[in-house]
Amino acid sequence: MDTYFSTITVALVVLNASTILLYYRSNYVFREMIMQRQISQVLIVPYSAEQMYDLVADIDSYPEFIPHCVQASRLVIKKNSIRGQLVFSWMGMHFTLVTHNVCCPPSSIELELVKGPLHDLQGTWRFTPLPHNRCEVSFMVNLTLHSWQSFILVPSMLELMPKTVVQVFVNRAKYLHG
Numbered sequence: 001m002d003t004y005f006s007t008i009t010v011a012l013v014v015l016n017a018s019t020i021l022l023y024y025r026s027n028y029v030f031r032e033m034i035m036q037r038q039i040s041q042v043l044i045v046p047y048s049a050e051q052m053y054d055l056v057a058d059i060d061s062y063p064e065f066i067p068h069c070v071q072a073s074r075l076v077i078k079k080n081s082i083r084g085q086l087v088f089s090w091m092g093m094h095f096t097l098v099t100h101n102v103c104c105p106p107s108s109i110e111l112e113l114v115k116g117p118l119h120d121l122q123g124t125w126r127f128t129p130l131p132h133n134r135c136e137v138s139f140m141v142n143l144t145l146h147s148w149q150s151f152i153l154v155p156s157m158l159e160l161m162p163k164t165v166v167q168v169f170v171n172r173a174k175y176l177h178g
Contacts, residue, residue: 040140041166047173049127049135053106055169055176056125059084065172067164070094080104083114097121111141119144139166 045052059082062072071087075098082101087094097116103109106127113121123141130136 036142036144038140038142039165040138042136042138043166043170044130044134044136045170045173046134047170047177048106048133049129050106051173051177052135052137052169053109053125053127055172056109056127057082057101057103057105059086059101062086065175066168113143137166137169 059072059074062069066072068088068090069086070089071085073085074082075085076083080103082103083098084101085096085098087096095117097118098114099111099121100114101109101111108127109125111121111123111125121141121143123139123143126136126138128136128138
């Protein structure tokens with residue numbers, strides 16, 4: 001059993017070279033394993049900071065343009081914060097993320113995991129105005145995986161995420177604003 005587990009561990013590390021394996025504990029059963037991942041992307045886009053902020057803050061429309069997002073809603077709305085829920089479908093399985101989002105329009109959105117298949121998730125969107133109605137969009141997220149389901153589902157999704165997360169919103173801006 002330990003050999004089998006070691007083989008799985010090596011395969012996970014090889015498949016996710018940028019993922020850091022922190023530790024695992026096993027009593028002849030796949031019990032606990034924790035991986036951390038940081039994802040970041042910065043793009044200069046031909047849209048205003050306000051336009052990009054509004055797209056990211058519009059959680060309800062995510063299923064229309066975010067791959068694998070099948071449902072999205074705002075659970076609680078307060079003056080400068082939103083508790084949002086996203087449901088993803090990937091490889092025939094569904095998982096839900098609930099985040100607490102602190103909003104500072106139109107410059108940033110800070111997000112933190114409330115509930116979901118991840119151990120931890122903290123991230124930031126920043127929108128920096130630039131001349132000629134452009135802006136710099138910066139997205140950074142730190143997440144920690146801790147369950148075997150997370151290791152099966154999330155890493156394959158995360159391989160696509162750093163390359164596409166900001167671009168998905170830029171494509172949406174192009175669709176809405178030309």
